[in-house]
Amino acid sequence: MSEEQLYANRRRSTGTRGFSWILALVFVLLGISFFVPTNYYVSRPGSAIELGPMIQVEGGKKDDTGSFMLTTVRMGEANLLWYWYAKMAQDVELLPKELVVGKGEDSEDFIRREQAVMDNSQKIAEAVAFRLAGFEVKIEKQGVWVMGTLEGFPAHKALQIGDVITYVDEVRTSEAKDLLTALSTKKAGDQVEITYTRDGQEAKTMLTLEPLPESKSVGIGVRPDNKQEIIIPKEVTIASQGIGGPSAGLMMTLEIYDQLNTETDLTKGYKIAGTGTISLDGKVGRIGGINQKVIAADKAGAEIFFAPQDTPDTSSNYEEALATAKRIGTSMKVVPIKTVEEAITYLNGQKPKST
Structure with missing residues (x-):
């Protein structure tokens, strides 16, 4: 084999090894990127x-x-x-x-909220469809649905997404505006007894009111929605x-x-x-x-x-x-x-x- 052929083979071998190293590096970087949040x-x-x-x-x-x-x-x-x-x-x-999960929330909170919203959407769909079809539909207000909690506020540790607040200091809260009314006369540092249901079980907790961000009012730190029972025939x-x-x-x-x-x-x-x-x-x-x-x-x-x-x-x-x-x-x-x-x-x- 001539000297020129030996040189050409050596150059091809070096090039192949170089390409293999580059390819291996690419795969390593791709693998690492799977674990970089x-x-x-x-x-x-x-x-x-x-x-x-x-x-x-x-x-x-x-x-x-x-x-x-x-x-x-x-x-x-x-x-x-x-x-x-x-x-x-x-x-x-x-x-x-922060547009998907609130501060202090995680993926489980997101999934729980999405499922709760889906459940509510199903019930509303039933009510609308039955009414359009000429059937009587009854709607009963059940309470204040917790759709999220604010990090650093008392509700964050005590309540979960999907809980339903039914009373504040034994005063019925049938919908979200009732919760706001019940807290409107309170001040920061006051304690309130919250009665709520979770997975069909009733429970109570004492929470201390704190000033809400960008607001002059106080609260427990929940994102509320209305929970209702829809009765169809x-x-x-x-x-x-x-x-x-x-x-x-x-x-x-x-x-x-x-x-x-x-x-x-x-x-x-x-x-x-x-x-x-x-x-x-x-x-x-x-x-x-x-x-x-x-x-x-x-x-x-x-x-x-x-x-x-x-x-x-x-x-x-x-x-x-x-x-x-x-x-x-x-x-x-x-x-x-x-x-x-x-x-x-x-x-x-x-x-x-x-x-």
């Missing part, structure tokens, strides 16, 4: 899930030719790898941790499969209403996805991650997508959804919705899909 959560497109198999209404029909689907996003704490991926990917979003079973949050409210309402409406097929044979919170008056509210939900619906083959028209300008959920639909080139029709009645009217006006 950031102060962000990452959300990305989730899935579109048919509601028919999830929801069962007593005596309801399930012979639709189409389907209603809820849409989800996937969310979790972002390690360094996910952080840099989200910086480069168009449909992956970084959310500052038929049993509804919803297997939400661990899905949390309030954004499935609209689509659950439509599925329940459709099962109650035994004479017609509201889907008309279409695959219908969408998103939006639901309130007791039937209004549809804004949600997060609308662009990611449009992508999830498109991948699932949805033909219609209901999006909240929460504002009259370009910042509305509908306009965001429409922009994403145009960008990804989907044939799915994005429909603006302000109320459940609008969604029902739209579907009633569609011709049955030809097969």
Whole structure:
């Protein structure tokens, strides 16, 4: 072998070893990035899930030719790898941790709150659907729902997300405004007896009132919501499969209403996805991650997508959804919705899909 050939072989061998070292370093850095936390959560497109198999209404029909689907996003704490991926990917979003979990909260608190909100959304969906179908619905106020606690305040150690405050010093607190009224005459340093329920069990605790941040009033440091019992004339079973949050409210309402409406097929044979919170008056509210939900619906083959028209300008959920639909080139029709009645009217006006 000539001297030139020996030199060329040696150079190739050196280059190969150098490339191997670089490759090994890349893999090491990637491995390390899995364990490096950031102060962000990452959300990305989730899935579109048919509601028919999830929801069962007593005596309801399930012979639709189409389907209603809820849409989800996937969310979790972002390690360094996910952080840099989200910086480069168009449909992956970084959310500052304090926007997802409150100060002093952790992922378990977030999951507990999301599940509590989902439970409430289910009950409201039942009430709205039954009322629209002509049934009588009774609503009984149960107390003040704890949706979060403030770090450094007495409630942070004593109460949990999902607890329901029923009395303050033996004065009934049927809703959030009752809690505010009960504390309005108190001053910092006063103690109050809080009666609450957790997992169906009643308990009591003594808490000392403290000045609330950016407020002239005092409190125990909770983020309150109203907890109510909704009484409907038929049993509804919803297997939400661990899905949390309030954004499935609209689509659950439509599925329940459709099962109650035994004479017609509201889907008309279409695959219908969408998103939006639901309130007791039937209004549809804004949600997060609308662009990611449009992508999830498109991948699932949805033909219609209901999006909240929460504002009259370009910042509305509908306009965001429409922009994403145009960008990804989907044939799915994005429909603006302000109320459940609008969604029902739209579907009633569609011709049955030809097969």
